[in-house]
Amino acid sequence: MTQAIDKLVIGGREFNSRLMVGTGKYASFEQTALALEASGAEIITVAVRRVNLDRSKESLLDYIDLKKYTLLPNTAGCYTADDAVRTCRLAREAGMSDFVKLEVLGDEKTLFPDNEELLKAAKILVAEGFTVLPYCSDDVIVCKKLEDLGCVAVMPLGAPIGSGLGIRNPYNIRIILENVSVPVIVDAGVGSASDAAIAMELGCAGVLMNTAIAGAQDPIAMAEAMKLAVIAGRLSFKAGRIPRKLYANASSPLDGMIG
Amino acid sequence: MQIVLNGEIKDAVGCSTVESLLQQLGINRERVAIELNADIVPKAEYEKQLLSDGDKIEIVQFVGGG
Numbered sequence: 001m002t003q004a005i006d007k008l009v010i011g012g013r014e015f016n017s018r019l020m021v022g023t024g025k026y027a028s029f030e031q032t033a034l035a036l037e038a039s040g041a042e043i044i045t046v047a048v049r050r051v052n053l054d055r056s057k058e059s060l061l062d063y064i065d066l067k068k069y070t071l072l073p074n075t076a077g078c079y080t081a082d083d084a085v086r087t088c089r090l091a092r093e094a095g096m097s098d099f100v101k102l103e104v105l106g107d108e109k110t111l112f113p114d115n116e117e118l119l120k121a122a123k124i125l126v127a128e129g130f131t132v133l134p135y136c137s138d139d140v141i142v143c144k145k146l147e148d149l150g151c152v153a154v155m156p157l158g159a160p161i162g163s164g165l166g167i168r169n170p171y172n173i174r175i176i177l178e179n180v181s182v183p184v185i186v187d188a189g190v191g192s193a194s195d196a197a198i199a200m201e202l203g204c205a206g207v208l209m210n211t212a213i214a215g216a217q218d219p220i221a222m223a224e225a226m227k228l229a230v231i232a233g234r235l236s237f238k239a240g241r242i243p244r245k246l247y248a249n250a251s252s253p254l255d256g257m258i259g
Numbered sequence: 260m261q262i263v264l265n266g267e268i269k270d271a272v273g274c275s276t277v278e279s280l281l282q283q284l285g286i287n288r289e290r291v292a293i294e295l296n297a298d299i300v301p302k303a304e305y306e307k308q309l310l311s312d313g314d315k316i317e318i319v320q321f322v323g324g325g
Contacts (some may be wrong), residue, residue, distance in 0.1 A: 022325030032323060047324025050265040050317065051291060053284060060323050061290055076324050086297075090319050093292035093299050161325070188325075210325030 005234040008206055011099065011131040011152040012182055013070070015042045018200070019230040020072065020185065022210025024049075026219065029063040034212055036069065038223035045072045045101055045208070048091050055083055072133065074101040079114065081121035088125055100125065101155070101187075101208075102137040111161040111188075115142045119149065126150035135187045138172040140179050147180045154180055156210060158199060159189025162211040166195040177203045192228035200233025201241070263315045271310060278305040280316070290319050 020043040026032040036044060046060065056082045073091030078084040081104060088100045104121055106114035113136050125132050126149055134146050138156040146154050156176055159165035165175060166189060177184050183205030189194050190209040199207045207230055216222035262271045264280075274280040277300055280287050291298045292318040300308050310316075 023323040024325045026323060044325055046321040048292075048319050049322045049324075051286060051320050052282075053265060053267075053318075059290060059320060061321060071321065073321060074324055086294075089299055090292040090317075091292065091321075093301065094290065094319065094321060208325075 005231055006238070008183065010043075010133070010205075015070075017042045017227070017230075018206040018234055019196070019226055020045065020208040021213060021223070021226075022074075022208070023060060023064075024210050025214035029058070029060055031082050032060065032214075033220060035219045035223040036064070038220045038227065039213065040227040041073045042068070043070045043072050043099075045074050045210070048073055048087050048094065058101070065093060069144050070099065071095050071097060074097050074135075075103050075121075077105070078103065079105050079117075080119040081124065081197075083122040085124050088121075088130055089128075092130070094181040098129060098131045099133070101133050101135060102151075113137050113142075113157075113214055115139070119145055121152055122146055122149045133185070138169055138176065140172070140175045143176045143180050143184070147182050151182065153183040153185055153205070155185045155187035157188040158186045158195065161188040162215075163189055163193025164212060164215075166191055167198050167202070170198065173202050173204065175200070190226075193225040196226050196229040197233035197236070199236050200230055203237050206230070260310070260311070262310060265317060271314045275309060276306055277308040277310065281305065281318075282309065284318075286318065291318050293318050301313075 075084040104117040143154040158167040186199040187208040
């Protein structure tokens, strides 16, 4: 049996899983549900969009056990603080929860955060009682400002959204980890299980991903791989790795050699 | 009476309140959030909230997303 990892506490709530997953880009709602199950995630992100009045009334929520998952509505697609705040207010009304993944984007090509608008939105939302988890640049100054504003976590990107490039600047993530006290969750950039493990080995509190699972050839198998990678990475971090050395250090005793 | 529903002009016949509009559209009230002229309508107000000619209504729900 796998050793249990320590619980993640965000916004006063406890979670057993440190992997958070998105629900976009799957081939079907059935596949989404199976991948969520395989990932072991307890926090799942959703987007807020107009109800399609012409199509079938079938919805993602018909496939998801809301007793099992905490919905984390996002503000994906918002490019101004005003739009993001408006989306969060609607999300709270639709979901009756204060948790929001705040993202305010700066540009369609990179989907990098617009930190100025992000800070503006975070300030308003915290004042309105939201539990804010902001997607932000891997920049310690922005992360500290978000923490000071009252965000319950910071979620720096590992690489551009959907890029699968992995943790491009682990040193920036380490600097963030050393200088903020709220949970640091790497959000975006993960491509494979080893990327998730690296984020956790750095000491991150969790990892959030969507495309790495939904876009894999077998999303359900990848969901399980990510679950195991996050557990492995956390255990490895807590266990404390050996120092890196340039030269060899024999594992077998030198005493008692024959001859 | 005409309303602008999710960006499209619609004839609203026989729906005088937000609640009756949802019923006519067959939408589960628990799964959506509604803005009327850019202000959120709390669920408790759906039955009381009257609609007027020219109202702009947004009905949103959760969909798959990262």
